[in-house]
Amino acid sequence: MMNTETLVTARKPTEENGAASRSADWENPRVASILSAAAKCFARKGFTATTLAEIGKELGLRKSIVHYYFASKAALIHEVQSFTYHRYLDRLKEAIRNGDGSPQQMTDALRALWDAIQSNKTGTGLNIEVWSAARRDTELKRRAAGLHRDARQVVRDALGAVASKDPARAESLATLVLAVLNGLSVTEYLEGEEAKVKDAYDAFLELLRSGATNNTAS
Amino acid sequence: MMNTETLVTARKPTEENGAASRSADWENPRVASILSAAAKCFARKGFTATTLAEIGKELGLRKSIVHYYFASKAALIHEVQSFTYHRYLDRLKEAIRNGDGSPQQMTDALRALWDAIQSNKTGTGLNIEVWSAARRDTELKRRAAGLHRDARQVVRDALGAVASKDPARAESLATLVLAVLNGLSVTEYLEGEEAKVKDAYDAFLELLRSGATNNTAS
Numbered sequence: 001m002m003n004t005e006t007l008v009t010a011r012k013p014t015e016e017n018g019a020a021s022r023s024a025d026w027e028n029p030r031v032a033s034i035l036s037a038a039a040k041c042f043a044r045k046g047f048t049a050t051t052l053a054e055i056g057k058e059l060g061l062r063k064s065i066v067h068y069y070f071a072s073k074a075a076l077i078h079e080v081q082s083f084t085y086h087r088y089l090d091r092l093k094e095a096i097r098n099g100d101g102s103p104q105q106m107t108d109a110l111r112a113l114w115d116a117i118q119s120n121k122t123g124t125g126l127n128i129e130v131w132s133a134a135r136r137d138t139e140l141k142r143r144a145a146g147l148h149r150d151a152r153q154v155v156r157d158a159l160g161a162v163a164s165k166d167p168a169r170a171e172s173l174a175t176l177v178l179a180v181l182n183g184l185s186v187t188e189y190l191e192g193e194e195a196k197v198k199d200a201y202d203a204f205l206e207l208l209r210s211g212a213t214n215n216t217a218s
Numbered sequence: 219m220m221n222t223e224t225l226v227t228a229r230k231p232t233e234e235n236g237a238a239s240r241s242a243d244w245e246n247p248r249v250a251s252i253l254s255a256a257a258k259c260f261a262r263k264g265f266t267a268t269t270l271a272e273i274g275k276e277l278g279l280r281k282s283i284v285h286y287y288f289a290s291k292a293a294l295i296h297e298v299q300s301f302t303y304h305r306y307l308d309r310l311k312e313a314i315r316n317g318d319g320s321p322q323q324m325t326d327a328l329r330a331l332w333d334a335i336q337s338n339k340t341g342t343g344l345n346i347e348v349w350s351a352a353r354r355d356t357e358l359k360r361r362a363a364g365l366h367r368d369a370r371q372v373v374r375d376a377l378g379a380v381a382s383k384d385p386a387r388a389e390s391l392a393t394l395v396l397a398v399l400n401g402l403s404v405t406e407y408l409e410g411e412e413a414k415v416k417d418a419y420d421a422f423l424e425l426l427r428s429g430a431t432n433n434t435a436s
Contacts, residue, residue, distance in 0.1 A: 044353075046353070128346065131404060131408070132346050132350035135262075136264075145410075148405065148408055171414070172414075173418070175402070175405060175418035176419075178405065179398055179404070179405055180397055182397075182400070182401040182404055182405075183397025183402075184393070186397070186400055187393060190352065190359060190362050190363045191363045196389070199390040199393070200391070200393035200394040200397060202390070203394055206429075210429065211424075
């Protein structure tokens with residue numbers, strides 16, 4: 001069912017396939033709206049139970065229009081996670097661009113990332129669906145791992161002061177930041193206690209900031 | 219398919235249903251072996267694609283024997299996560315019992331928990347399957363949330379020195395610890411880079427320990 005050989009449109013930039021096509025496709029409002037609607041449907045019902053026709057229906061489009069942009073449901077599944085991830089990462093990149101590389105700016109940037117994730121509740125459901133399907137779909141797993149690496153690179157940049165001194169530590173902390181974001185999203189998804197989860201994230205940022213300050217001082 | 223009304227045997231202790239039956243059932247070697255085999259099958263193929271007959275086959279048992287202990291696949295699905303979780307938590311409890319409540323003992327206990335999780339690679343696949351199915355199975359979601367709460371309580375105990383001074387902070391840190399464990403398990407599951415993930419966990423324990431030390435000192 002999840003044929004991975006039919007990817008055609010709207011590929012994101014990866015090391016393998018170059019960067020040219022992404023912005024063109026994702027900046028097409030219709031492509032973006034299909035990807036958003038697909039993320040919602042997939043997060044709600046899962047990949048298997050969602051049809052291209054339903055995704056079209058969300059937008060008042062015929063299935064054939066969805067099909068015009070995405071050759072198959074597999075193509076859409078593979079693309080939708082990249083699209084969602086990169087929307088978050090763009091937010092983080094912007095927060096980094098506006099900052100001064102200090103520990104305070106790092107926590108501000110990571111708080112902006114958290115807010116971006118919180119504002120889109122379908123993200124967690126979609127991630128869980130991807131993780132679950134990745135067991136049976138090696139292309140999806142490869143892409144999910146690639147997105148993790150992309151995200152880690154951006155987070156490393158956000159770590160500013162820490163990253164410049166000790167690359168290995170920066171890599172570990174970036175891995176940790178992403179794990180915290182994923183893990184806390186799952187906690188909120190299961191328990192629904194938004195305030196408690198936010199407190200835990202704040203405690204993490206505080207540990208990170210005080211670790212960075214100690215690191216910078218020493 | 220996941221009928222949630224057929225739970226009968228081997229219930230774990232929860233606030234709602236009392237503690238009497240758990241140890242009796244889980245200490246039955248046959249029940250424990252069925253739960254272990256089920257965890258393996260579910261993690262490998264998912265809930266939907268796994269049958270009671272296959273779980274029995276892992277152990278050389280007829281389906282009817284599995285059925286004797288678990289009234290339905292739903293009963294087994296609901297139980298298997300509790301069983302796996304509590305095996306980890308027992309390890310953590312033991313590490314706490316042997317410790318002195320210091321920050322160093324806290325990190326030792328949390329490292330023991332990590333090793334326990336690492337030694338059972340099916341845990342992550344099973345968790346992901348539970349999170350995914352929880353969307354369509356409210357009883358499973360309720361139980362997963364309950365296990366999160368149980369685990370948080372045990373981790374709070376492990377936090378020792380930190381917990382005794384500031385309960386709200388201890389709660390946040392316990393939530394954080396569990397998120398890190400879940401998040402890093404997912405990272406390793408997707409990317410397979412065990413050493414990198416371990417470095418990230420070590421970096422986390424270092425932040426936690428230095429935060430605890432500062433907290434104790436001030």
